[in-house]
Structures are given as structure tokens and as C-alpha cells.
Amino acid sequence: MEKTQDNPEKNKMGFKNLLMNGGLEKKQKKKNSRILSFDSIDVFEDNFSISDTRPGTPCKLSYFPISIILILIIIIVLLPVFNHRLAFNPDLLGPIAPPPCSDTCDISLVESIPENLVYNSSVLRKSTYSAWKELLNISESRIELAGMYWTLRGKDIQYEDESAWQGEDIFKNIKSAVKEKGLELWIAQNQPNPEEPNLDTEDLEQTVGARVRSLNFTRLVGAGILHTKLWLVDRKHFYVGSANFDWRSLTQVKEVGVLVKNCPCLAEDMGKIWDVYWALGAPGASVPKSWPDSLSTQINLDTPVSVLNSHLSVSISSSPPPFCPQGRDSDIEAILRTIDSAKEFVRVAVMDYYPATLYRSHTQFWPVIDNALRKAAIERKVKVELLLSDWDHTIPSMLYYLRSLQALNGVAPGVHIRVRMFRVPSFTPAQKKVPFGRVNHNKYLVTESTGFVGTSNWSADYFISTGGIGFVFAGALRNDLEELFQRDWNSSYASDL
Incomplete structure (x- = not known):
């Protein structure tokens, strides 16, 4: 804008008008x-x-x-x-960051590779079975577990198979750790179907005095289940990931999770999520309008905790939203913000991808994640790649949604959306007979800056009314997660949609 010169006469008149408008009037009493x-x-x-x-x-x-x-x-x-x-x-001060975590945290990815599944790659992580055994070995006072169901023993599913040995061993080690070390064992589980009781937890109640509570999601939030898979030991160590308390999750199903050891700063925060489950499993419990301050957290996407020795920043999310006390991000918030912040690529590995409800009498369209992926690819030219599971129980209608998404590939210069299907073959007749086995059960997301390892499949139900947990991180561990994706994406077990 052009600058004008000052006009003294205009300035004088302006100042006089200002005084008059302000009501300043003086009567001249003396001439001088x-x-x-x-x-x-x-x-x-x-x-x-x-x-x-x-x-x-x-x-x-x-x-x-x-x-x-x-x-x-x-x-x-x-x-x-x-x-x-x-x-x-x-709130006037804005988010208050938690203090940096100076604990000697040991954080790593772990996975279950189904029997006879061999890669032409050197990328392999510690097994889920080894991770769970480590947690039992280092336990000192208290084990807190949360999961959907328990079938660690072969007889639990009325199908005896030699590959059940790892689950059998974990079950035996839980009992021996509680007995020999005098540990407390606390279990939060989904409300069992009367026709399919959790025989494992009933046994643990009777033999080692486990304390068990069951969450009735239909009563609590109208629908859903507790789909979490969590081991929490001494509020210092934990596992969270896709592996159920099921022998098949150790030898017949492909899983990915996170093992955290010697890290009270994160384990105590994870403990607040477990405490929510335990409170809601009490007889007659209901979801409160607001949760006690003791369950609130400062660790979230706005203020992640810096884990100094592991060179990571971490936050922990939860589902469904009514289960999230003050400060806790919901899983869908964490996923959407991770996608929205991506600048180069978004890579997703989940069993199911379904932009609608799956388990309700009336289907509700829910394109929340789908829209975020399309927007990332079209507006920001972010490369989007999805690796889904192809198995005996793949939902046929899921393929229509995936084709719709992939149809946008190349719709404009720089738009890249690809979908591949991962199949875990049955190499023997016995493997083929394992019910609900031989599947890629992963539930994770990775971008050029952030990793997310969760416990939920990607359909609306899991974010609206199902209990789950997300582990969100940036740093060196993200590279490990990207390596896992690339190994699976480029393997002979993956094929184009």
C-alpha cells in the first residue's frame, strides 16, 4: 500500500474532533x-x-x-x-507435555509366523511365544491380562493338534509363575457366551485364585466386544498387539505386536486402560459421564512421551471413545491423524477393511478411514498401499470396497492406490483342518514418520463399540515396522487384488 505524507492541518482538525467526540468541553474562564x-x-x-x-x-x-x-x-x-x-x-495454558521418560525402556516388535511359512528375506522379529515367556519370567508381583477369549490349550477348541504345544506351555507357565512366585493374577475378559465358556480362565480361578471380571458390552455401550489383547506385568512391562490368548495365535496365525520391558512410564499409562476395563467388569457397572482424574493422561498425540534411551516418542490410544478418560486419544483419532499427517506414503496391513458396520442388523455406512485415504492420495499425492487377508473367511463384499478404492489409482498424475491380498497357505492336511487358522491377522499402519500397532480390525464396529488399544510411535522402531510391511508386500504370499 502506498504511504501518504502527513498533513498538519488535517491532523489538527482530527485531534480536535477526537476531543469533542470524547465529550471533553472546557469553558474559558480567563482570557489568558x-x-x-x-x-x-x-x-x-x-x-x-x-x-x-x-x-x-x-x-x-x-x-x-x-x-x-x-x-x-x-x-x-x-x-x-x-x-x-x-x-x-x-486449558488456557494449552497441552502440558509429560516429562521425558528416563526409564531404561526396551521396546521391540514381535510377531507370530505360522508353521512352514518361509520368507526369502532376513527380516524376522522375536516370536510372540518368546515375548510372552519373557514377561512371565521377569514377573515379580502382579500379572494383569485383558482379552476377548481364552483357548491356549488344544482341547479348548475340541481339536487336538501338535502345534498347540506353545499355547499349552504358556498356560502352564502362567500357573507355575503364580504358584511359585506368589503372584497376583487379574484377568479382564469379554463376557463369555454361556455355550462357549472360557475354560482356561475358569481353571485359573479354581487352581491359582485368579481374579476374573467379564465385560458385557451390550449392556455397557449397546453392542460390541472386548477385542483387546494385552499383557501387563508389574506395571513395568507389557505386550499389546493382534495375538489372542489362543494357541493358534502362536503357531497357526500371523500376528504383530509390541513388547515393552522395564518401562514404568509407559506401563503405568497402559495400566490406566486396564483399570477402565476392570472397573467396567464389576457387577452392575456402567460407563460414567466422566472418568476419575486418576485415569486421565497427559500422554497423547499432542503431547507424546519421549522415551530417551529408545529414541522414540510414544502415545497410547483406546477404543471405544466412551472408554477414554480425559487426555486419552481414541483409536480412530490416532489412525486418522496418522493418515492426515503423512506426506509420502501410508501402508496398512489389516485382516479386514470395511467402511461400514459388519455386526449390526442394519448396516451403517462409515467411510471415515476410506475418505482419509482417498484424500491423502488425491490431494497430497501420498502413496497408499493396503495389504488385506485372503483366507477361508474373507468377507466377499469387502472386495467391492477395495476395488472401489483401487479404481482411483492413476485417476490423476501422482495418484497411487494399490491393494494386495496376503494368503497363508496350508502346507499339510493337518494345517488345513485347524479351524480359523492360517490367516494374516495383523492390524497396523505405517507412514514415513509414524507407526501404529493396534488390536482392531478396520470396520466401523471396532471403533464405535469395541474395546481396543493402539500403540503410536515415531523413531527407529517405525523403520522395523516398515520393513515388515515391505517383506510381506513383496513376498510370494501376496498377490494383486
Whole structure:
């Protein structure tokens, strides 16, 4: 904008109008009296002096210290009031970051590779079976578990198979750890179907005094299940991931999870999620309008905790939203923000991808994640790749949604959306007979900056009314997750949609 020169006459008239509009009117009592007008005051004139002490002089040196004193009084009076407002309205300060985690945390990815599934790759992680055994070995006082169902023993599914040995061993080690170390065993589980009771947890109640509570999601939120898969030991160590308390999750199903050891700063926060489950499993419990402050958290996407020795920043999310106390991100928030922040690629590996409800009498269209992926690919030219499961129980209608998504590949320059299907073959007749086995059960997301390992399949039900957990992280561990995706994507077990 062009700068105009000052006009002294216009300035004088403007100042006089300002005074008149402000209601400042003075009657001239003496002809020689000095009145407050621009004719007698011009701070730019040479005849004005701050040392002028004649009556009516508008600005004297003594005015300056008075002004300073007034300003100090205002500060002294208002500052406590402002601090009082902050004390009762902490949100005025914005998010408060948790202190950096100085614990000697050991954080790693773990996975289950089904029997006889061999890769032409050196990318392999510690087994889920080894991770669970480690947790039992280092336990000292208390084991807290949360899951949908329990079938660690072969006889639990009325199908005996030699590959059940790892699950059998874990079950035996749980019992021996509780007995020999005098541990407390606490279990939060989904409300069992009367026709299909959790025989494992019933046995643990009777033999080692396990404390068990069951969550009835239909009563709590109208529908859904507890789909979490969580091991929490001494509030120092934990496992979270896709593996159920099921022998098939160790030898017949492909799984991915996170093992965290010697890390109370994260384990205590994970414990708050377990505490929510335990509270809601009490007889007659209901979801409160607001959760106690003791269950709130400062660890979330806005203020992740910095795990110094592992060079990671981490936050933990949960589902469904009514189960999230103050400060806790929901899983869908975590997933959407991870997708929305991607600049180069979004890579997803899940068993089911379904932008609608699956388990309700009336199907509800729910394209929340689908829209985020399309927007990322079309508007920001982010490369989108999805790896879904092809198995005996694949939902046929899921393929229509996936084709719809992939149809946008190449719709404009730079738009890249690809879908592949991963199949775990049955190499023997016995493997083929394992019910609900031989499947890629992973539930994770990785971008160029962030990793997300969860416990939920990607259909609407899992984010609206199902219990789940997400582990969100940035740092070196993200590279490991990307390596797992690339290994599976490029393997002979993956094929184009």
C-alpha cells in the first residue's frame, strides 16, 4: 500500500474532533488561560518544554513517574486474578507435555509366523511365544491380562493338534509363575457366551485364585466386544498387539505386536486402560459421564512421551471413545491423524477393511478411514498401499470396497492406490483342518514418520463399540515396522487384488 505524507492541518482538525467526540468541553474562564486545544499544544513545536511549569501545561516531567506507578499497580492487582483463572482453567495454558521418560525402556516388535511359512528375506522379529515367556519370567508381583477369549490349550477348541504345544506351555507357565512366585493374577475378559465358556480362565480361578471380571458390552455401550489383547506385568512391562490368548495365535496365525520391558512410564499409562476395563467388569457397572482424574493422561498425540534411551516418542490410544478418560486419544483419532499427517506414503496391513458396520442388523455406512485415504492420495499425492487377508473367511463384499478404492489409482498424475491380498497357505492336511487358522491377522499402519500397532480390525464396529488399544510411535522402531510391511508386500504370499 502506498504511504501518504502527513498533513498538519488535517491532523489538527482530527485531534480536535477526537476531543469533542470524547465529550471533553472546557469553558474559558480567563482570557489568558491555557486550554487543552491543539492551538496551544503541539508536541512537535520548539516552544514546548517538559520543564515548563506554568499552570495548564499539558505534560510535565512529574507525570512520567506517576504513569509508571499506575502501570505497576495495575500489574500487581491483575496478575493474581490472571493466575487464579489459569489455576481453574488449565486449558488456557494449552497441552502440558509429560516429562521425558528416563526409564531404561526396551521396546521391540514381535510377531507370530505360522508353521512352514518361509520368507526369502532376513527380516524376522522375536516370536510372540518368546515375548510372552519373557514377561512371565521377569514377573515379580502382579500379572494383569485383558482379552476377548481364552483357548491356549488344544482341547479348548475340541481339536487336538501338535502345534498347540506353545499355547499349552504358556498356560502352564502362567500357573507355575503364580504358584511359585506368589503372584497376583487379574484377568479382564469379554463376557463369555454361556455355550462357549472360557475354560482356561475358569481353571485359573479354581487352581491359582485368579481374579476374573467379564465385560458385557451390550449392556455397557449397546453392542460390541472386548477385542483387546494385552499383557501387563508389574506395571513395568507389557505386550499389546493382534495375538489372542489362543494357541493358534502362536503357531497357526500371523500376528504383530509390541513388547515393552522395564518401562514404568509407559506401563503405568497402559495400566490406566486396564483399570477402565476392570472397573467396567464389576457387577452392575456402567460407563460414567466422566472418568476419575486418576485415569486421565497427559500422554497423547499432542503431547507424546519421549522415551530417551529408545529414541522414540510414544502415545497410547483406546477404543471405544466412551472408554477414554480425559487426555486419552481414541483409536480412530490416532489412525486418522496418522493418515492426515503423512506426506509420502501410508501402508496398512489389516485382516479386514470395511467402511461400514459388519455386526449390526442394519448396516451403517462409515467411510471415515476410506475418505482419509482417498484424500491423502488425491490431494497430497501420498502413496497408499493396503495389504488385506485372503483366507477361508474373507468377507466377499469387502472386495467391492477395495476395488472401489483401487479404481482411483492413476485417476490423476501422482495418484497411487494399490491393494494386495496376503494368503497363508496350508502346507499339510493337518494345517488345513485347524479351524480359523492360517490367516494374516495383523492390524497396523505405517507412514514415513509414524507407526501404529493396534488390536482392531478396520470396520466401523471396532471403533464405535469395541474395546481396543493402539500403540503410536515415531523413531527407529517405525523403520522395523516398515520393513515388515515391505517383506510381506513383496513376498510370494501376496498377490494383486
